[in-house]
Amino acid sequence: MWTTLAPALVAAIAALGGVTVGALVEPLKLGAARRARVREERAARCATLIEAAMKCRARLWALNLEHRRVASGTEADPARENELFELYRVARKELRQTVMLLRLSGPDKLVEAAMAVWEAERALRAARFTGDDGAVFDRNQPPKAIHEASRGLENVRHEFAMTARKLAV
Template identity: 45%
Template sequence: MLTALGAAVIAAVASLVGVTLGALVEPLKLNAARRVKQRQERADRCGAFIEAAARARQHLVSYNVIHRLRELGESTEADVEREAGYEDSYFTVRAEMRSLYGLLVMSGPDELVEAARNVRQQDMDLHDVRHELDEDRKFDRRFLPAAVRTAVVALDRAIEEFALVARKHTS
């Protein structure tokens, strides 16, 4: 009889300890799961922001090529339509970047927001020089005008810096 009572007491104490530990550990598990979800959301936003910035860059470079052709009188009617398409596509991607930037501002951290702000500024700088022509007024598809090339390199560098900061805050 004493053995059965002893086993029941041990089972009750073990059950109580298990419930107490569960009650203490459960908030820690929920907090860890929340942090993992938050990190994943940040990683998704950063990835989408990088993709949008790269698409914006490509649309502006393509726009510049078509624009230079048109200015030299070497474009066709299809090129005029493509120019308008690149411009529309650019503004669509730019709106996407603006939305993603707002989400990054909302969720932080500040270092990531500052890197994203730099990407947006470099994008704006490239947008400002999208109408630049070749210095010698001779079109060569292999080379961009100096101002456009400089802006493209700066945007590429800003995207890379943003990616490094994003990796630090999402790994």
């Protein structure tokens, strides 16, 4: 009798132990999966912010170039300026939305870095109508104000990328 009952008893105890361990481990697995999903979403938002900042910079440079062309009286095309401004507004909207989503999800250090990117983009935007430093229109050389504001945006964007790498990946 013990030879038939013992294996069944051992199997029942092992099954009960397996269910108990599974019940204890399952919340840990779910928590780890949730944290991985949050980090993945945060990394995607950081990548979107970096791309949007790069688009804003490129669009603002193009807007400044078009503005300087109009001011110098060469190759003026108001339709092109409107098209560039619309492309810039789309990129800026994407930047603002991403910053707000990062503010919503945190962490605070990443939010501060994202806000610094946004402020640097705003500084470049404020300088977008800067004219040529000299009297001559030079397509290949932007004004110093544009160049400095652009450099500031690039530096802040690199700092944001380093912060994002620490906190989001």
